[in-house]
Amino acid sequence: MTEKILIVEDDKKTASLIRLYLEREGFQVVIAYDGQQALELAERDQPIFVILDLMLPRLDGWEVCRRLRKVSDVPILMLTARGEEIDRVSGLTLGADDYVVKPFSPRELVARVKAVLRRGRLEVGKESKILSCEDLNLDLEKHKLTLGGRPILLTPHEFNLLKTLMAAPGTVFTRDELLAHLYPRHEATVIGRVVDVHIGRLRQKIEGDPSNPRYILTVRGIGYQFAEAEPS
Helix, strand or coil: CCCEEEEECCCHHHHHHHHHHHHHCCCEEEEECCHHHHHHHHHHHCCCEEEEECCCCCCCHHHHHHHHHHHCCCCEEEEECCCCHHHHHHHHHHCCCEEEECCCCHHHHHHHHHHHHHHHHHHHHCCCCEEEECCEEEECCCCEEEECCEEECCCHHHHHHHHHHHCCCCCCEEHHHHHHHHCCCCCHHHHCCHHHHHHHHHHHHHCCCCCCCCCEEEECCCEEEECCCCCC
């Protein structure tokens, strides 16, 4: 088995328990006990998944997630404290794919990991398709975005959001509809602000002038739409 999962957790009992359940499912596991070690192991071992606690020595989980997202689209599941909504919102806006609230069931955690991995593999297994608009090209099979031939690194949520919009140019999506695409298991009241954050970050990456976008348009009072191609 070459598939490695990186656990980033400073509590050794918790880390060992997660490791036990993942190894039962056939995964290889590496453990980092602080944020700096997490980044080193992520670079060395190239894990297929990262389970990331937020409260860590040396570098906290937010900073680890931020740095990973600059160089990788590896799925990230965050472990957050009970009742700390701001932790969950911050983690999701930084590019985490899911979160589990402590204390948690190890079986639920493993199920979440497998569900995120399964979704990613289903995307890769689909028929090759490229969504294009002018010099913007989104390759759904390779999970890559290029702008004028230049690769643009997207988080998984940014990719899914852009795919949803580009697949239906001119269609107006409400924030709730976009939330349903991004976070099908979570309540909109918890993460209602996340869509606007993701849109803002997408615009920073693909728009020449984010304050006057040409691709992702705001429909005041409703939501967002991807611009329709102008007739030639």
